[in-house]
Amino acid sequence: MSHGIILVGTFALLLLAALVAYDDPSPGGLTTRHGGVPALAGRNGCAVCHADGGLTKGCLGCHTEIKTQLAKGNGLHGTQESTDCASCHPEHHGDTFDLLGGLAWDKESFSHDHVEFILDGAHENASCEACHGDKTFLGRSQDCLSCHEDPHQRKGYTRCVECHDQHAFAPAPLFNHDKSFPLRGAHAEADCGKCHHDRPHFEAVPGRRCTDCHESPHRTKWDQECAACHRDNDLKWNDAHETMTPAAHLATGFSLGAPHARTECKACHKPQDPYADRFRAREAKDCAGCHDNPHRVPWDQDCSACHRVGDEHWRAGRNSVTGEVHAKTGFRLDRPHRDVSCEACHRPGPDYKERFASRGADDCAACHEDVHKGQFAARHKSCLECHERHRFDPPRFGAKEHDIWLLSGAHREAACDACHKTSKKLGARRFAGTPKDCRTCHDDPHKGQFKKRSCRECHTKHRFLPSRIGLREHRTFALTGAHQAVACTACHVEKNGVRRFAKTPASCKSCHEDVHRGQFRKELRRGDCTACHNGEATTFRIRPFDHAKRTGYELAGKHATADCARCHGDGRYRDTPTDCASCHTDVHRAQFRQGKTTDCARCHESQAPDWSLKRFDHRRTRFPLDGRHKDVSCAKCHPTVAQRDGKRVVQYRPLGRDCRSCHESEKK
Amino acid sequence: MSRRTAGALGAVCVAALGWLVFVGWDYYRLAGAERPTHLRHALLRSSGTVGLACGVGAAILFVSNLTYLLRKRFLFAHKLGSLRAWMSFHVLTGLSAAGLVVVHSALLVKSTLGLLAVTGLGIVIVTGVIGRYIYAHVPRTLEGRELERDELRRRLAEHRTELAQYGLDPTLLGMPAAVPEAKGLFARLWGIVVGDRALRHEYSVLRDAVRNRPELRPLAGRVLPTARRFARDSHRLARYAELRGLMGSWRFLHRWLAVAMLAIVGLHVFVAWRYGDLRWPR
Numbered sequence: 001m002s003h004g005i006i007l008v009g010t011f012a013l014l015l016l017a018a019l020v021a022y023d024d025p026s027p028g029g030l031t032t033r034h035g036g037v038p039a040l041a042g043r044n045g046c047a048v049c050h051a052d053g054g055l056t057k058g059c060l061g062c063h064t065e066i067k068t069q070l071a072k073g074n075g076l077h078g079t080q081e082s083t084d085c086a087s088c089h090p091e092h093h094g095d096t097f098d099l100l101g102g103l104a105w106d107k108e109s110f111s112h113d114h115v116e117f118i119l120d121g122a123h124e125n126a127s128c129e130a131c132h133g134d135k136t137f138l139g140r141s142q143d144c145l146s147c148h149e150d151p152h153q154r155k156g157y158t159r160c161v162e163c164h165d166q167h168a169f170a171p172a173p174l175f176n177h178d179k180s181f182p183l184r185g186a187h188a189e190a191d192c193g194k195c196h197h198d199r200p201h202f203e204a205v206p207g208r209r210c211t212d213c214h215e216s217p218h219r220t221k222w223d224q225e226c227a228a229c230h231r232d233n234d235l236k237w238n239d240a241h242e243t244m245t246p247a248a249h250l251a252t253g254f255s256l257g258a259p260h261a262r263t264e265c266k267a268c269h270k271p272q273d274p275y276a277d278r279f280r281a282r283e284a285k286d287c288a289g290c291h292d293n294p295h296r297v298p299w300d301q302d303c304s305a306c307h308r309v310g311d312e313h314w315r316a317g318r319n320s321v322t323g324e325v326h327a328k329t330g331f332r333l334d335r336p337h338r339d340v341s342c343e344a345c346h347r348p349g350p351d352y353k354e355r356f357a358s359r360g361a362d363d364c365a366a367c368h369e370d371v372h373k374g375q376f377a378a379r380h381k382s383c384l385e386c387h388e389r390h391r392f393d394p395p396r397f398g399a400k401e402h403d404i405w406l407l408s409g410a411h412r413e414a415a416c417d418a419c420h421k422t423s424k425k426l427g428a429r430r431f432a433g434t435p436k437d438c439r440t441c442h443d444d445p446h447k448g449q450f451k452k453r454s455c456r457e458c459h460t461k462h463r464f465l466p467s468r469i470g471l472r473e474h475r476t477f478a479l480t481g482a483h484q485a486v487a488c489t490a491c492h493v494e495k496n497g498v499r500r501f502a503k504t505p506a507s508c509k510s511c512h513e514d515v516h517r518g519q520f521r522k523e524l525r526r527g528d529c530t531a532c533h534n535g536e537a538t539t540f541r542i543r544p545f546d547h548a549k550r551t552g553y554e555l556a557g558k559h560a561t562a563d564c565a566r567c568h569g570d571g572r573y574r575d576t577p578t579d580c581a582s583c584h585t586d587v588h589r590a591q592f593r594q595g596k597t598t599d600c601a602r603c604h605e606s607q608a609p610d611w612s613l614k615r616f617d618h619r620r621t622r623f624p625l626d627g628r629h630k631d632v633s634c635a636k637c638h639p640t641v642a643q644r645d646g647k648r649v650v651q652y653r654p655l656g657r658d659c660r661s662c663h664e665s666e667k668k
Numbered sequence: 669m670s671r672r673t674a675g676a677l678g679a680v681c682v683a684a685l686g687w688l689v690f691v692g693w694d695y696y697r698l699a700g701a702e703r704p705t706h707l708r709h710a711l712l713r714s715s716g717t718v719g720l721a722c723g724v725g726a727a728i729l730f731v732s733n734l735t736y737l738l739r740k741r742f743l744f745a746h747k748l749g750s751l752r753a754w755m756s757f758h759v760l761t762g763l764s765a766a767g768l769v770v771v772h773s774a775l776l777v778k779s780t781l782g783l784l785a786v787t788g789l790g791i792v793i794v795t796g797v798i799g800r801y802i803y804a805h806v807p808r809t810l811e812g813r814e815l816e817r818d819e820l821r822r823r824l825a826e827h828r829t830e831l832a833q834y835g836l837d838p839t840l841l842g843m844p845a846a847v848p849e850a851k852g853l854f855a856r857l858w859g860i861v862v863g864d865r866a867l868r869h870e871y872s873v874l875r876d877a878v879r880n881r882p883e884l885r886p887l888a889g890r891v892l893p894t895a896r897r898f899a900r901d902s903h904r905l906a907r908y909a910e911l912r913g914l915m916g917s918w919r920f921l922h923r924w925l926a927v928a929m930l931a932i933v934g935l936h937v938f939v940a941w942r943y944g945d946l947r948w949p950r
Contacts, residue, residue, distance in 0.1 A: 003920050010924040017788070017932050021781045025939050027714075028700065028778030050943040086945055090704045092778065097701035475707060 028092030031099050049091070059085040065138050075138070076105070079461075081454035100136065106472055113408070113462050117142055121167035152202065180204055185233035254283070331361045335390040361389075375432040405436055409462020449502035477506050482540065519574035553578050556607035580606060589649045623657050637662050674756040678763065685767040688718065689775075696775040703774075710950040714774050714782075715940070717949040723772035727937065729765035730930060733758060737923075751812030759800060766793055785936045788929035795922040798857070799915075805860055806915050807904045814912070820905050827898035831874075834884060834891050840877055841898070849910045853921070856914040863907055871899040 025043055034040050039048055051058035060067040069075035070083060088104045090097075107128065112119045119126075131140055131147055140146060144160040151169070163175035177183050183190075195205050195213065206212065210226040246256040254260075260268075268290065283289070323333035331337075337345075345359075345367060359366045364383040380386065386397040399407040407414075419441050423430040434440075438455040450458075458467045471479045491511050492501050504510075508529040514520075523531050532550075534543045548554035555562075567576060567583050576582075580600040592598050600606060603616035618625045625632075641651045655661065689696065692712045695703065703709055711717050736758035739748060748754075766789055777783045807815040807823075815823070828841045850859045874895040878884050884891055904911060940946065 003917070006917075006921045006924055010928050014928040014931055017784045017928070018935070021784060021932070021935055021939075024780045025943075026779060027782065027940075027944070046943055055945055093704055094699075094701050094778075096699075097704070101705070103705050478707065 026092060029094040030091060031093070031097050032095045033099055034091065035095055056083055056085050059089075069138075079456055081457055102472070109470055109472065111460065111468070113460055118408075119166075121165060123166050181208060182232075187232070331359065371428055372431065373426055373428040375426075375428070375430070379432070405434075409460065410464070411461065445498075446501060447498045449498075449500070477504075481534070516571070516573060519572070554607065557605075557609045558611075559607060580604075587649070588652065589643060589647065591649075591651070591653050623655075674760050678760055681760075681764045681767060685771060688771050692718075692774075700776055700778060703776075712774055714772055715944055715946060715950075719772050719774055720946065720948050722768040726765040726768035726772055727933065729761045729768065730933065733761040733765065750810075752808070752810070753812075755800075755803065755812060759796070762793065762796055765789075781932070781936045781939060785929070785932045788925070788932050792922065792926050792929045795918070795925055799918050799922045802857070802860065802911070802915050802918050805863075805904065806911050807901065807908075814915075817905070817908050820901060820908065824898065824901045824905055827894055827901060830894050831891070831898060834887060835881070836874070836877055836884075836891075836895075840874060843902075843905075845906060846908075847906045847910065849913070853914070853917050856910055857918075859907065859910060860914070863903060867899055867903045870903065871896055874899060 022043060025046060029035070030040060037045075039045060047058075048061070049055060049058040051061060060070070066075075066077050069077040072078055089099045090103070091099075123131075128137065132138075144164075148160075148169075161174070163172040165173060181187075192202075196202050199205065214226075246261060249256045323338050326333045362382045362384055364387075368383075370377075376386075386395045386401075388396050399412045417429065420429050420431050420434055422428065442455075458469050459465075460468060471484055477483075489499070492499050492504055494500070509524060512529070514524075520532070530543075532542055532545060533540050579597060581598050584600075586593075586598055588598075590598065592600075592602070601615065603613055604611055605613075605615055629637075635650075638650050638652055638655070640648050642648050692708060695706050695708045695712050698706060703713065709716065711719075713719050714723065736754050739751065739754045769786065769789055773782065773786060777786055807820050809815060824843070828843075831841055832838060847859075847863075850856045875892060878888055878891050878895060
């Protein structure tokens with residue numbers, strides 16, 4: 001073969017390799033999910049996932065919904081510390097690999113708390129697929145109508161939870177008719193269909209005025225509300241106070257106090273005027289409708305701002321502005337404003353306009369100092385978004401409004417100042433920019449054992465205990481067998497007041513007492529207790545133990561079925577004597593003893609089930625059996641005799657070999 | 669590097685690799701789709717702590733393996749040790765790299781590029797083993813330098829003189845006739861195998877001649893090694909041109925296949941560097 005052929009062949013092979021590699025540089029087949037995506041097929045597909053900014057960037061380029069979760073910190077992905085997609089969803093392991101398998105998540109033990117949608121009522125027992133279909137289990141919209149049909153057929157109305165809870169659609173325990181239209185009097189007795197007769201889905205009946213539903217029986221048009229004379233808790237409309245009384249007149253909005261109480265009706269309702277003019281609606285505050293304005297300067301507010309209708313004289317109201325009067329200026333003197341002196345707000349001064357400057361009722365900052373030092377200036381328009389109008393503390397800002405960092409679990413119960421402490425730098429309690437890291441507020445009970453890891457890898461935001469770590473998550477030491485039923489604290493003990501989790505030794509002896517009292521120290525050094533015991537079983541039973549191989553003493557015959565304790569009864573396993581006499585009683589009463597020991601195996605097959613005399617050969621004794629002796633029973637020559645201590649024993653030795661030692665008695 | 673040192677190092681490498689495979693066997697025996705959930709996946713996968721270290725180690729060994737060529741090429745490099753020792757180093761690094769590649773692959777070749785690299789490596793190793801077999805047949809000095817034909821002839825004459833002094837039959841000690849050269853690479857390779865069989869026959873003739881002479885029996889310890897060397901050199905002289913030619917061609921083949929294999933490995937490294945998530949340790 002010439003060198004030229006070799007060179008050409010080599011380069012041809014190299015070219016072929018390059019072409020094959022160029023066509024398919026993948027380090028392994030894609031999963032079914034990704035394999036079906038045309039954009040990921042072939043050599044051009046590599047860079048889609050393996051983007052310039054890294055693999056994670058490539059993944060998020062397509063999985064925008066996960067990107068959104070990560071950005072917002074919500075959903076399952078938003079709670080993960082790691083953003084390395086491949087750590088949970090590795091690729092290139094072939095089309096049989098499940099991207100959403102055990103490495104990604106454990107569907108059975110998944111706590112829905114992660115995704116801020118607490119499963120309650122009927123949702124608690126619903127299958128995952130009922131809401132998520134067969135898709136990726138990624139965040140569903142928490143809008144009820146994304147899963148449920150709208151029986152009310154109101155397009156765009158999504159606040160179902162205002163009436164319904166998660167247990168059932170009907171009844172709707174949170175529904176309150178008073179929110180839209182209080183049902184009192186005759187309305188409380190009326191059938192629903194009377195008002196909602198053409199609205200089968202209980203859509204709101206348009207309008208709230210009586211005339212929207214009822215025709216007016218009055219002869220003339222009446223601009224005031226019917227409630228001026230008729231009360232909504234009357235059972236019939238004509239239960240009303242048909243006879244105009246001061247109280248009924250008051251209901252029209254015009255109180256007949258002094259001095260009007262003493263005025264005759266016709267002074268205002270002139271008989272000569274037509275009905276419409278005669279009873280034309282005059283507002284009580286419209287003093288100018290009857291009276292001339294005595295003031296020298298124009299006054300934009302109505303007279304009742306300073307003058308009470310009930311005063312005998314209009315001057316009597318001067319300088320006696322009550323809370324009610326003050327309310328008419330547009331600023332109600334509720335608590336605590338009603339308890340402060342006028343001067344607290346209207347500071348005496350020469351400028352009348354400044355003193356009685358028109359301040360909006362919601363403009364707290366016009367009088368009060370901002371104790372939050374401007375932390376909420378950009379975010380909130382008014383103090384009333386968080387505080388009640390009548391008090392500063394406690395605020396009405398609760399867990400529900402704490403949407404910048406959803407309060408759930410124990411955080412719902414915690415006092416605000418547990419997290420929002422006074423900042424020396426700010427000079428006020430810090431609310432804006434409060435760190436979200438657990439360690440900012442909580443002491444580390446693990447004392448730095450998991451310094452480089454996030455608390456949320458093991459604990460939820462809702463509670464510290466129980467943690468998320470279960471049997472499957474305990475990956476540093478596979479919990480199998482009896483370990484599955486052991487409490488965590490059995491192995492993770494407290495040391496110096498801290499429960500140890502990191503670097504907990506995995507060897508058996510670190511937790512378990514050595515019941516063998518060091519007999520197997522050497523084996524322990526080699527392979528721990530599992531050399532003999534099955535650590536994965538629910539009991540600490542012995543593995544299939546080859547007694548012959550491991551100890552050099554084969555268990556055969558009756559030994560094979562004997563209880564271990566028969567020989568190892570004192571817990572002694574190492575150096576257990578293997579001679580028969582150490583366990584068995586010498587029935588021959590030392591007739592065959594040689595020195596200090598009796599070797600039973602010289603005659604008996606020790607491992608035979610019947611302790612047979614296979615090894616015994618009478619021909620090797622001093623008296624070989626021949627002739628008729630071959631057929632004589634043993635007991636004929638070996639009689640049972642009583643020894644000195646009275647114990648009876650078959651005598652084998654010493655025994656005479658001469659005939660007379662056996663046959664003498666026959667002669668006699 | 670002595671043969672014993674190389675052998676010891678080789679044994680250590682084989683033991684280490686064997687231990688790694690033993691420890692990770694319950695991982696390696698899994699199908700590719702089941703591996704990611706295994707506890708040792710981050711450790712033993714191709715880009716894992718052990719897998720990547722073995723891959724990088726194999727690449728380093730590949731590069732260090734090429735230093736044998738430098739030693740051969742440059743004269744001044746003779747200060748760095750004998751060619752024979754460098755050949756042992758060449759063999760050791762080549763085989764160790766192959767072992768590391770096995771661990772790096774996690775006993776599962778998934779990618780086309782990886783399959784090509786492993787196949788290329790296998791071919792280079794096979795040609796290397798055969799090359800080492802041919803290498804052993806080319807007459808050399810103790811330092812590993814190839815002998816010229818005249819040098820070999822002189823050495824053969826020295827052996828013949830020594831054997832003649834022992835009184836061996838001169839008819840058995842004739843100079844060999846040149847064997848006709850076989851055509852083609854594989855025909856020449858087959859010629860070596862056939863020649864080895866002839867060599868054993870020739871030596872057995874000499875050995876019988878020594879054993880049949882009672883006066884030579886006490887000297888057999890000295891005579892027989894010389895007889896063996898004579899037979900071997902005689903045989904090599906007869907096939908001198910064929911052996912040198914075969915060695916040259918086979919070296920050429922082995923070298924260019926290695927170049928092709930290294931190019932594929934380079935491509936594999938580039939793709940892994942460009943697209944892979946290479947972090948160490950994991």
